[in-house]
Amino acid sequence: MKKPVIVIGIGEMSGVFTRGLLRAGYPLFPITRDMNINEIAAQVTAPEIILVAVGESDLAPVLEQLPADWKNKTALLQNELLPGDWEKHQIINPTVISVWFEKKKGQDFKVLVPSPVMGPHADIIKTALSTLNIPTWIVKNDSEMLFELVRKNLYILTTNIAGLEVGGDVNSLWNENRELALKVIDDVLTIQNHLTGQEHERERLVEAMVEAINGDLAHQCMGRSALARLARALDYARENQLEVNELERISKNYSRN
Numbered sequence: 001m002k003k004p005v006i007v008i009g010i011g012e013m014s015g016v017f018t019r020g021l022l023r024a025g026y027p028l029f030p031i032t033r034d035m036n037i038n039e040i041a042a043q044v045t046a047p048e049i050i051l052v053a054v055g056e057s058d059l060a061p062v063l064e065q066l067p068a069d070w071k072n073k074t075a076l077l078q079n080e081l082l083p084g085d086w087e088k089h090q091i092i093n094p095t096v097i098s099v100w101f102e103k104k105k106g107q108d109f110k111v112l113v114p115s116p117v118m119g120p121h122a123d124i125i126k127t128a129l130s131t132l133n134i135p136t137w138i139v140k141n142d143s144e145m146l147f148e149l150v151r152k153n154l155y156i157l158t159t160n161i162a163g164l165e166v167g168g169d170v171n172s173l174w175n176e177n178r179e180l181a182l183k184v185i186d187d188v189l190t191i192q193n194h195l196t197g198q199e200h201e202r203e204r205l206v207e208a209m210v211e212a213i214n215g216d217l218a219h220q221c222m223g224r225s226a227l228a229r230l231a232r233a234l235d236y237a238r239e240n241q242l243e244v245n246e247l248e249r250i251s252k253n254y255s256r257n
Helices: 012-023 037-043 056-065 068-073 083-087 122-130 142-166 170-176 178-196 202-215 226-239 245-256
Strands: 005-008 028-031 049-052 074-076 095-097 115-118 136-138
Touching (some): 005 012, 049 056, 049 068, 074 083, 115 142, 142 170, 142 226, 170 178, 170 202, 178 226, 178 245
Parallel strands (some): 049 074
Antiparallel strands (some): 095 115
């Protein structure tokens, strides 16, 4: 029998992963908000993976609570994810996937482009998702995985924040409001560069982002987290004295309306 997988967070995205893991033959132990992580750790010994499937805003508190012997088995799938998010919790070499499929309540998942995954349990994640015909590919080095994480962040933040201004789908954003999109991209990339401590290849990132846009042209820009994403981006930019004039303008216009 295969070792169990601990799943922290039971939401829409978690449901996709757990379905794949079950099909791949892994027993699962879910942890919900009202459960004590340390109590579960005492009961479930030697798990294969700790799949952290909570939302972005809940990630830090969960990682802070992880038992020490779980930290080398962690798998992360959040948006707006960067190495600093796990390194500050002494998590070394987690399995990380940049998820390029969406799952909404009452609907099955929709794939935009193949999802890159890296880490000690990348093969298990890839196998589990393949049982659902969700395409993934394994990244071989840290620098390429960082590129993929920044690519996803650029897509999510740009479409959400620009969507506050123009609404609509990513097709209309890119093909009818490209000047706005490029200005938001520059501001978001300023923040991503500062967060990661390095300059990223703008043109390569934009090209990769357009590939994702073309993967689902009808994808709506403004998700329910758009305002929170804008607020987090502005808070970080202001705290670190970064110039993000377009984000400031959109925030003021949206507040005025």
